[in-house]
Amino acid sequence: MSVVENKVVLEVADLRKVYPSPVRGGEPVVAVDSVSLEVLEGECLAVVGESGSGKSTVAKCVVGLESPTVGALRVAGSARLRAPRGRRERVRWASEAQYVFQDPYSSLNPRQNVEDVIGTSVAIHHPGLSPEERRRHVDGLLSDVGLGDGFAQRLPHELSGGQRQRVAIARALASDPALLILDEAVAALDVSIQAQILNLLADIREQRTISYLFITHDLAVVNQIADRVIVMEQGRVVERGRTEDVLRSPQEEYTRTLLAAVPREGWTPRRRERLAASL
Ligand SMILES: Nc1ncnc2c1ncn2[C@@H]1O[C@H](COP(=O)(O)OP(=O)(O)OP(=O)(O)O)[C@@H](O)[C@H]1O
Numbered sequence: 001m002s003v004v005e006n007k008v009v010l011e012v013a014d015l016r017k018v019y020p021s022p023v024r025g026g027e028p029v030v031a032v033d034s035v036s037l038e039v040l041e042g043e044c045l046a047v048v049g050e051s052g053s054g055k056s057t058v059a060k061c062v063v064g065l066e067s068p069t070v071g072a073l074r075v076a077g078s079a080r081l082r083a084p085r086g087r088r089e090r091v092r093w094a095s096e097a098q099y100v101f102q103d104p105y106s107s108l109n110p111r112q113n114v115e116d117v118i119g120t121s122v123a124i125h126h127p128g129l130s131p132e133e134r135r136r137h138v139d140g141l142l143s144d145v146g147l148g149d150g151f152a153q154r155l156p157h158e159l160s161g162g163q164r165q166r167v168a169i170a171r172a173l174a175s176d177p178a179l180l181i182l183d184e185a186v187a188a189l190d191v192s193i194q195a196q197i198l199n200l201l202a203d204i205r206e207q208r209t210i211s212y213l214f215i216t217h218d219l220a221v222v223n224q225i226a227d228r229v230i231v232m233e234q235g236r237v238v239e240r241g242r243t244e245d246v247l248r249s250p251q252e253e254y255t256r257t258l259l260a261a262v263p264r265e266g267w268t269p270r271r272r273e274r275l276a277a278s279l
Pocket residue numbers: 019020022029030031049050051052053054055056057058217
């Protein structure tokens with residue numbers, strides 16, 4: 001793991017995001033409350049927390065899919081104070097941070113083959129390439145994510161879930177981003193495919209200068225990929241530290257509860273324990 005000394009790729013300071021109430025006259029929803037975090041160059045920071053704790057909202061603010069109510073964001077050294085304006089700024093933002101979603105099927109155009117999906121992104125971020133050079137670039141990206149030339153002409157529905165996620169990762173890499181946000185990116189895959197994608201992400205991090213913001217509700221995968229972890233509960237960061245410290249000796253009851261849900265050697269599901277106690 002190549003963490004370069006203290007160069008900050010993502011800086012989030014006192015981020016707050018409030019949504020209007022979903023019901024008329026109701027209370028506004030505070031999705032994110034005073035969240036601060038940093039991701040260093042070459043580092044993987046995991047963001048964990050149960051459903052609704054605000055993980056995706058933080059990520060959406062980083063890439064400009066949502067704008068913060070309060071707070072400051074810096075990505076690759078430049079401030080993000082509002083949504084990007086104009087094509088040039090959007091392209092620059094996209095080259096700084098890319099977002100990979102849980103379900104690549106919904107983010108891939110069903111009528112575009114793999115070469116077009118990745119080629120479109122290559123064309124945006126490397127506008128000087130000839131069609132032949134672009135094709136070679138696409139082939140290079142496919143090989144970086146473990147897919148051979150045979151995949152270039154396939155449509156999304158002709159791919160497995162793991163292969164689709166590889167295509168989504170290749171498309172994200174086409175912009176040479178400083179930061180890759182992986183939002184539950186392995187959650188929909190079964191365990192052996194999950195392991196393959198986690199290995200792929202580790203390999204990519206060895207080969208490129210790239211940082212990850214790795215969002216998951218599953219602490220079992222955090223151990224395999226993250227250098228540091230922050231734990232979110234109801235929009236706030238309740239615990240943070242090096243992965244091994246947080247997993248080995250969590251300081252917060254909330255983190256212990258999340259950990260108790262992770263299957264491991266000698267693990268007994270909580271619910272069964274409670275059942276046994278009530279018999
Ligand atoms: N567009 C929106 N409008 C109103 N409320 C929203 C909106 N998006 C998210 N929220 C609310 O903000 C809170 C945080 O949502 P968020 O999607 O960030 O959680 P999450 O930690 O990513 O959850 P999950 O693990 O289920 O993806 C939730 O209470 C959610 O209902």
